[in-house]
Amino acid sequence: MNRRQLLSTTLAACALLATSTGAARAHGRRNKVVLIGIDGVLYSRIEQARAPNLLRLSAEGLLSRSSVAPHISISGPSWATVLTGVWDRKHGITGNIFDAVPFARYPTLFTRLQRARPGLKTQCIATWEMIAVMAGSGDPRADVVVTTAPVPDDPDESKTDAATAAGVVTAITRFGPDFCFTHLDQVDHAGHFAGGARSGNYLAAIERVDELVGRIVAAVDARAAAEPAESWTILVTTDHGHTPKGGHGGLSTDETATFVIARGPDFPAGVTTDRFSLADLTPTVLDLLGAPPDPASDGRSMLAALSERPLAGR
Known part of the structure; x- marks a missing residue:
């Protein structure tokens, strides 16, 4: 075989390899996760x-649907559990004023993802400023950490939450982060300052937040349709409930009531259970994004649990 024949054969082989590699990538799916926290x-x-x-997501x-009891039904401890996978007795956060120190021992989901898979792109866009303390802690931290600036003339936080959701929609549409966490606050605000969980204002806040969730879901679905190699999972949770007249922090049924919604190709549709709670979210996201589990975690990947003991539909 002369040099010209050898070169021709080599180029043909390279072209075949490139074609087969491209096909493999086209058939491979890259998992991406959006976690929506509604306070x-x-x-x-x-x-x-x-x-x-x-x-509809449910x-x-x-x-x-489950209870966080005996965990403290306060935002700081609960969102820390969502983002670390350990309960308050471990991370030690007992209120809404804290610093980054607890996350040195129990790193957040952002840090664990970045350490395991440095190429992943992670974002946190939140209404409550203390979420940034969590997402901005550790080394490495989340790639993008944004606290939405309070919108003027916004007594019920609806405008500020809308700005937060708009930021999430932009992030999904333009950048397609591998993991995005967002926090919306106005329902909790209504529970505290507008009549409690039985009030019409509380229901109105839920209706407004639901519309924002719809915008985020629409952005995910549009992105998934435009990028068939991406496989998107949407998780939704809350940190605590509220008493009928408003307030939380105790161990009553209303205060400790929480839920987790998981919609994606790895989760069965139309299933209701009480098996999963806040501490299971970090292990689940780690599992979805190909990062190793944390041996210190109090929770467990929902995917692993479902593979061992599937659930029947509603």
């Missing part, structure tokens, strides 16, 4: 409000 919302009131987007995926 202080009771699922029973979501049902009463007939919130279409949250109820119907299209898995719904787990």
